[in-house]
Amino acid sequence: MTFEELGLIDPIQKALKAIKFDQPTAIQSQAIPVILSGRDLIGCAQTGTGKTAAFAIPIIQHLCESTNTDKAIKALVLAPTRELSIQIGESFSLFGKFTKLKHSVIFGGVSQSKQVDAIKAGLDIVIATPGRLLDLMNQGLIKLNKVEYLVLDEADNMLDMGFIHDIKRILKQVPEKRQTLFLSATMPAPIRKFASTILQNPEEVSVSPVSSTAETVKQSIYFVEKVEKSDLLLKLVKRMNMQQSLVFSRTKHGADRLAKKLTKKGITVASIHGNKSQNARQKALGDFKAGTISMLIATDIAARGIDIQELPYVINYDLPADAETYVHRIGRTGRAGRGGVAMSFCSPEEQSVLKSIQKLIGFQIEKGA
Numbered sequence: 001m002t003f004e005e006l007g008l009i010d011p012i013q014k015a016l017k018a019i020k021f022d023q024p025t026a027i028q029s030q031a032i033p034v035i036l037s038g039r040d041l042i043g044c045a046q047t048g049t050g051k052t053a054a055f056a057i058p059i060i061q062h063l064c065e066s067t068n069t070d071k072a073i074k075a076l077v078l079a080p081t082r083e084l085s086i087q088i089g090e091s092f093s094l095f096g097k098f099t100k101l102k103h104s105v106i107f108g109g110v111s112q113s114k115q116v117d118a119i120k121a122g123l124d125i126v127i128a129t130p131g132r133l134l135d136l137m138n139q140g141l142i143k144l145n146k147v148e149y150l151v152l153d154e155a156d157n158m159l160d161m162g163f164i165h166d167i168k169r170i171l172k173q174v175p176e177k178r179q180t181l182f183l184s185a186t187m188p189a190p191i192r193k194f195a196s197t198i199l200q201n202p203e204e205v206s207v208s209p210v211s212s213t214a215e216t217v218k219q220s221i222y223f224v225e226k227v228e229k230s231d232l233l234l235k236l237v238k239r240m241n242m243q244q245s246l247v248f249s250r251t252k253h254g255a256d257r258l259a260k261k262l263t264k265k266g267i268t269v270a271s272i273h274g275n276k277s278q279n280a281r282q283k284a285l286g287d288f289k290a291g292t293i294s295m296l297i298a299t300d301i302a303a304r305g306i307d308i309q310e311l312p313y314v315i316n317y318d319l320p321a322d323a324e325t326y327v328h329r330i331g332r333t334g335r336a337g338r339g340g341v342a343m344s345f346c347s348p349e350e351q352s353v354l355k356s357i358q359k360l361i362g363f364q365i366e367k368g369a
């Protein structure tokens with residue numbers, strides 16, 4: 001399957017060539033025709049399978065082909081975190097580079113004035129986190145009554161993070177006659193039930209279940225006492241000459257403590273978590289992407305949806321509280337078919353989590369050397 005065969009318009013094909021998307025991923029070749037046909041969609045695929053393009057490309061195409069030239073928000077994308085919203089915005093910039101569509105990202109933690117200015121200037125597409133969007137709606141600063149396309153990205157995470165009521169309130173202001181796209185890495189019963197209340201006769205497309213960790217990721221486990229984890233990390237960073245690694249810490253405090261320790265040892269590192277200001281988080285992410293720091297230490301919430309091109313190493317400094325999060329975390333590496341390495345540290349206290357992880361992924365993780 002090629003993007004040409006999907007019948008994409010030239011400006012999109014040109015944009016995809018420019019960023020070297022040579023062919024659609026599995027979820028893209030399944031979802032794009034469904035969305036172009038006008039149907040509601042449930043798209044279920046693990047992290048890193050290319051869900052953003054799967055929904056963004058057909059929306060851009062529809063809006064370009066539409067004869068409706070109203071200056072109004074016609075597509076609304078909801079996402080759980082600011083970082084993810086920003087990334088989705090960047091994707092719209094890339095895929096829509098050769099179109100005239102205007103989009104902007106709306107999220108909390110920063111002043112609203114620039115966001116309001118962008119809305120006033122006229123937008124076709126808005127990408128937003130639910131909290132700030134509701135805030136602006138309540139102030140009468142944004143109108144959603146012309147929305148034709150509604151996307152819920154990382155729907156499972158949005159519900160996990162308690163956004164259900166915000167989303168319901170937002171939905172009340174969006175026309176019922178619309179096309180709704182529901183993207184999720186997992187589809188447990190409560191999520192499916194919620195989906196059924198907001199979608200009409202959806203087509204469901206899914207590729208490999210969440211329990212199958214990306215085959216391109218080499219996973220290993222290191223059994224280590226809690227107090228010896230930082231030494232082990234240092235050793236591995238040096239031995240493998242890691243240029244870029246994402247390290248997961250269970251707590252915000254732990255992330256900061258580890259960052260301090262490693263900085264003293266000469267490693268360029270930053271931490272991101274919920275206690276950091278939006279600016280600090282964005283700067284850390286930017287520095288990491290630019291390569292001015294070599295390690296990012298993150299908690300799960302801060303890391304959600306973060307997409308860093310060709311991230312070679314993910315390290316579970318602490319194992320996550322639940323097995324599915326493990327799959328999400330290591331999905332940060334080996335994205336879109338590229339190889340990656342995921343190393344996990346397991347202290348005696350974490351043995352039971354390891355057990356449930358191995359049960360979910362269906363195999364024993366190899367012991368690291």
Ligand code: ADP
Pocket residue numbers: 020021022023024025028045046047048049050051052053307308309310335336
């Ligand atoms: P998901 O939302 O499923 O976790 P993303 O949309 O964030 O995945 O995409 C994961 C990575 O794969 C991104 O770096 C993206 O640029 C890349 N990618 C997506 N589709 C393609 C494609 N068709 N060809 C090459 N790379 C792609």
Ligand code: MG
Pocket residue numbers: 051052153154305
């Ligand atoms: Mg995504």
